[in-house]
Amino acid sequence: MRLIERAVDMDDIKISARDVQVYYGDNHAIKDVRVDIEDKTVTAFIGPSGCGKSTFLRCLNRMNDTIEVCRVEGDIRLDGEDINDRRVDPVQLRAKVGMVFQKPNPFPKSIYDNVAYGPKIHGMAGNKAELDEIVEKALRRGAIWDEVKDRLDAPGTGLSGGQQQRLCIARAVATEPEVLLMDEPCSALDPIATAQVEELIDELRQNYCVVIVTHSMQQAARVSQKTAFFHLGDLVEYDETGKIFTNPQDERTESYITGRIG
Amino acid sequence: MADLASNSPNAAPRPGSLAAGSDRLRKRRRAELRLKIYGLSAIGIAAAALIALLSTVVFQAGGALFSTYFDKEIQLDTEFLGVTASSDPDVIRRADFDALIERGLEERFPLATGRQERRELHDLVSGGANFELAEHVAANPDLLGQSINFPLIGSDTLDLYKQGAYGQLDRQPINGLLSVSEREDGSLDISSSANDFSEALRQVKAQLYVDADRLRRQASRQENAIRVYGERAEAAETDEERSEHLADQDLARERRDALIAEAEGLEARANGAGGAEEADDENVSLLIKAGGGWMRLTEVNRADGTGEMLTQVDLPIEDSEAWSFHILAMPEGNRPFSDHQIAWAETLDEAGLIERVFNTRFFTAADSRAPELAGIWGAVVGSFWTMIVTFSLAFPVGVLGAIYLQEFAPRNRFTDFIEVNINNLAAVPSIVFGLLGLAVFLSFFGMPRSAPLVGGIVLALMTLPTIIIASRAALRAVPPSIREAALGVGASKVQAVFHHVLPLAMPGILTGTIIGMAAALGETAPLLLIGMVAFIVEVPSGIMDNATVLPVQVFRWSDFPERAFEAKTAAAICVLLTFLVVMNALAIFLRKRFERRW
Numbered sequence: 001m002r003l004i005e006r007a008v009d010m011d012d013i014k015i016s017a018r019d020v021q022v023y024y025g026d027n028h029a030i031k032d033v034r035v036d037i038e039d040k041t042v043t044a045f046i047g048p049s050g051c052g053k054s055t056f057l058r059c060l061n062r063m064n065d066t067i068e069v070c071r072v073e074g075d076i077r078l079d080g081e082d083i084n085d086r087r088v089d090p091v092q093l094r095a096k097v098g099m100v101f102q103k104p105n106p107f108p109k110s111i112y113d114n115v116a117y118g119p120k121i122h123g124m125a126g127n128k129a130e131l132d133e134i135v136e137k138a139l140r141r142g143a144i145w146d147e148v149k150d151r152l153d154a155p156g157t158g159l160s161g162g163q164q165q166r167l168c169i170a171r172a173v174a175t176e177p178e179v180l181l182m183d184e185p186c187s188a189l190d191p192i193a194t195a196q197v198e199e200l201i202d203e204l205r206q207n208y209c210v211v212i213v214t215h216s217m218q219q220a221a222r223v224s225q226k227t228a229f230f231h232l233g234d235l236v237e238y239d240e241t242g243k244i245f246t247n248p249q250d251e252r253t254e255s256y257i258t259g260r261i262g
Numbered sequence: 263m264a265d266l267a268s269n270s271p272n273a274a275p276r277p278g279s280l281a282a283g284s285d286r287l288r289k290r291r292r293a294e295l296r297l298k299i300y301g302l303s304a305i306g307i308a309a310a311a312l313i314a315l316l317s318t319v320v321f322q323a324g325g326a327l328f329s330t331y332f333d334k335e336i337q338l339d340t341e342f343l344g345v346t347a348s349s350d351p352d353v354i355r356r357a358d359f360d361a362l363i364e365r366g367l368e369e370r371f372p373l374a375t376g377r378q379e380r381r382e383l384h385d386l387v388s389g390g391a392n393f394e395l396a397e398h399v400a401a402n403p404d405l406l407g408q409s410i411n412f413p414l415i416g417s418d419t420l421d422l423y424k425q426g427a428y429g430q431l432d433r434q435p436i437n438g439l440l441s442v443s444e445r446e447d448g449s450l451d452i453s454s455s456a457n458d459f460s461e462a463l464r465q466v467k468a469q470l471y472v473d474a475d476r477l478r479r480q481a482s483r484q485e486n487a488i489r490v491y492g493e494r495a496e497a498a499e500t501d502e503e504r505s506e507h508l509a510d511q512d513l514a515r516e517r518r519d520a521l522i523a524e525a526e527g528l529e530a531r532a533n534g535a536g537g538a539e540e541a542d543d544e545n546v547s548l549l550i551k552a553g554g555g556w557m558r559l560t561e562v563n564r565a566d567g568t569g570e571m572l573t574q575v576d577l578p579i580e581d582s583e584a585w586s587f588h589i590l591a592m593p594e595g596n597r598p599f600s601d602h603q604i605a606w607a608e609t610l611d612e613a614g615l616i617e618r619v620f621n622t623r624f625f626t627a628a629d630s631r632a633p634e635l636a637g638i639w640g641a642v643v644g645s646f647w648t649m650i651v652t653f654s655l656a657f658p659v660g661v662l663g664a665i666y667l668q669e670f671a672p673r674n675r676f677t678d679f680i681e682v683n684i685n686n687l688a689a690v691p692s693i694v695f696g697l698l699g700l701a702v703f704l705s706f707f708g709m710p711r712s713a714p715l716v717g718g719i720v721l722a723l724m725t726l727p728t729i730i731i732a733s734r735a736a737l738r739a740v741p742p743s744i745r746e747a748a749l750g751v752g753a754s755k756v757q758a759v760f761h762h763v764l765p766l767a768m769p770g771i772l773t774g775t776i777i778g779m780a781a782a783l784g785e786t787a788p789l790l791l792i793g794m795v796a797f798i799v800e801v802p803s804g805i806m807d808n809a810t811v812l813p814v815q816v817f818r819w820s821d822f823p824e825r826a827f828e829a830k831t832a833a834a835i836c837v838l839l840t841f842l843v844v845m846n847a848l849a850i851f852l853r854k855r856f857e858r859r860w
Contacts, residue, residue, distance in 0.1 A: 061750075063746070063749065063750070066745075066746075066749060066755075068672065068673060091752050091753070091754045092752070094749060094750060094751070094752040095751070095752035098750065098751065099746075099750035100750075101743060101746055101747065101750065103743055105741075105743035105744060105746065105747040106747070107744065107747060107748075107762055108744075108766065117748075117751060117753075117761070118751035118752060118753075121751075121752065121753055121757055121761075122752060168747070171747075171751060172750065172751065174751075175751055175752055
């Protein structure tokens with residue numbers, strides 16, 4: 001089953017990055033990263049703290065633009081289009097490449113408004129009924145609909161941590177993105193909430209290209225099909241998850257997954 | 263068992279036991295206790311100072327709460343006024359109501375014939391009463407020719423007397439029967455069948471000791487002169503000079519002896535049991551009420567004296583027991599309310615013609631030279647217009663400036679420079695802003711003097727740094743995750759700021775703004791420079807009118823010589839403090855109500 005899926009996925013490159021360099025002031029944080037990320041796949045970025053995996057993730061929807069000292073060079077293409085092209089509006093890009101953050105960060109508004117905000121500012125709904133539909137669909141995709149359908153007016157900040165994170169995922173998918181970036185989405189959650197979110201990630205794979213940054217190698221092994229190992233700003237190894245964890249090519253990868261470094 | 267024994271209180275604790283106290287530990291505990299005591303006493307001193315301040319102000323303001331009115335019937339004599347009901351209202355307004363009121367009072371008290379007495383009589387009524395009467399009649403011309411009851415506002419001195427600011431009439435116990443008869447020279451021969459005036463005599467004599475003391479002080483100065491002349495005479499080189507100095511010394515000696523003799527004479531009089539003493543305006547006032555009027559003693563002995571009428575008294579009085587005797591401790595010369603005025607006021611009061619009512623005028627009228635007519639409303643409205651201008655300039659500019667600096671501006675030397683200067687601006691003395699307003703807005707742009715517009719602009723400049731700093735702090739307090747969340751779903755930076763960050767920062771921004779506005783409301787110095795200290799009797803109707811503001815009103819009133827303004831000043835301070843407290847309470851309410859936690 002898995003092998004067949006992978007075979008299908010192989011043809012479909014969603015994001016391709018070539019020679020990506022990122023500088024924080026004088027600090028060269030990402031060096032010569034080249035990677036092809038496939039559609040309908042969960043790709044995990046692993047590596048020790050400060051290795052640049054989050055930084056690279058934030059390059060994919062140009063969130064680094066908001067950091068003043070940060071400078072990105074190189075070529076990143078989404079469906080063959082250069083996302084750093086001057087004609088590309090980062091706002092449009094971010095609608096297409098949604099993001100979920102490490103700490104659940106719902107707006108201090110109602111659950112409904114949290115999800116409806118993205119569709120509203122992108123003009124995706126013509127009227128209230130359409131918006132209701134979008135919100136319901138997003139909450140269903142976020143696997144939280146059954147828990148909140150009776151209290152859509154309750155504040156999103158009143159939910160539990162796991163629910164908040166799933167609400168944030170629902171908020172991210174509400175704008176109908178093609179890629180979903182997740183920056184350590186489970187690091188602030190307990191094991192049960194983590195399991196729920198991981199299950200959700202696996203479901204999301206049906207429709208989206210998911211890129212997840214994680215500290216937990218077990219999590220990478222559980223949810224991802226492809227894994228990239230970053231070390232000190234270099235992309236050391238990028239391959240199928242099974243291969244990375246059972247038969248790593250690079251010495252550093254092996255040291256990391258066996259726990260000798262990191 | 264051995265363990266139990268070691269736990270008994272008498273046993274020495276084992277070395278290193280937690281129960282064993284060390285010197286170091288005790289020292290530390292004492293230091294903590296000391297710090298606690300310092301803190302508590304600091305708070306105690308602050309609280310005591312605050313309570314003392316507030317209670318003084320509130321206590322003083324009590325005097326402004328009530329005002330005194332004459333509820334006297336007024337005959338609107340058309341002939342006297344020279345107008346009729348069909349006259350033009352403007353003509354009616356110009357009619358001599360002042361003289362009408364004066365005539366009414368003089369008819370009531372026909373004894374007041376002298377120039378001085380007539381003026382004193384007229385001074386019972388406020389100078390503004392005739393204008394109010396004129397307005398009332400001009401508005402209702404049909405009243406002309408009728409007799410109406412119109413409350414005439416009393417003067418500030420009358421009001422202060424009614425408040426007891428000049429002391430109370432101290433009613434003396436009387437035992438005897440009073441006889442009064444008129445002498446040939448017009449003075450009154452007053453006698454009591456008992457020694458009812460002995461206490462009064464004692465008080466009058468007490469003044470003699472004061473006078474004697476004064477003479478003795480003068481004598482000691484002469485003593486000094488004698489010594490100096492003696493020294494000079496000794497040091498003199500020629501006989502001529504010496505004899506000159508000795509002559510001076512003799513003169514001083516003569517003066518000293520005269521002064522001491524006079525002082526001794528006064529003391530002897532004071533120590534003597536009887537003897538008539540003169541009671542002039544340096545002495546206590548001795549007032550007698552009998553025969554339907556008031557008299558005062560000008561010369562007093564234990565049982566008799568010489569007096570004069572203050573109001574009409576039916577003479578002669580023979581052995582009457584219907585009389586009362588009052589002493590007012592404050593000498594007539596020390597108060598602006600004469601014995602005559604007291605007698606008139608007491609007479610009118612007894613007839614039920616004087617009433618004290620709640621001083622609504624204070625809250626509805628604008629400023630006036632006459633304390634009894636002055637109100638705070640003009641200053642309140644002036645403050646309102648000024649604050650409107652300040653708010654509508656400082657709030658949008660301050661908040662937008664803060665948003666730009668905090669959310670959009672690049673970090674470079676230029677923005678650092680701006681930031682440093684905003685902080686510096688907050689520390690600039692307020693009077694400098696006044697000078698700026700004077701030089702730029704009045705001189706250069708030729709804006710109107712004393713107008714809330716200019717005052718508002720100056721205060722806005724002063725408040726801006728406060729608002730910017732508070733707004734930036736509030737924006738900074740919004741967690742970056744909210745911005746990221748908004749950007750992550752594809753909101754633009756402006757959308758993220760205005761949809762998410764600003765609403766969350768608003769309570770903090772409003773709190774800062776209100777605190778800044780409260781500071782501006784209490785600001786005096788810059789407004790003095792741009793002419794808002796002018797005397798404004800009209801309630802301003804817009805931002806271009808002449809106006810004054812609450813703190814400047816306090817400043818002005820505290821500077822006026824009339825004593826009645828003391829209470830007005832305190833009351834104005836109370837009004838100002840009330841506004842400040844309300845504004846601060848609003849700030850706290852907003853903070854508590856809309857504060858969000860993440």
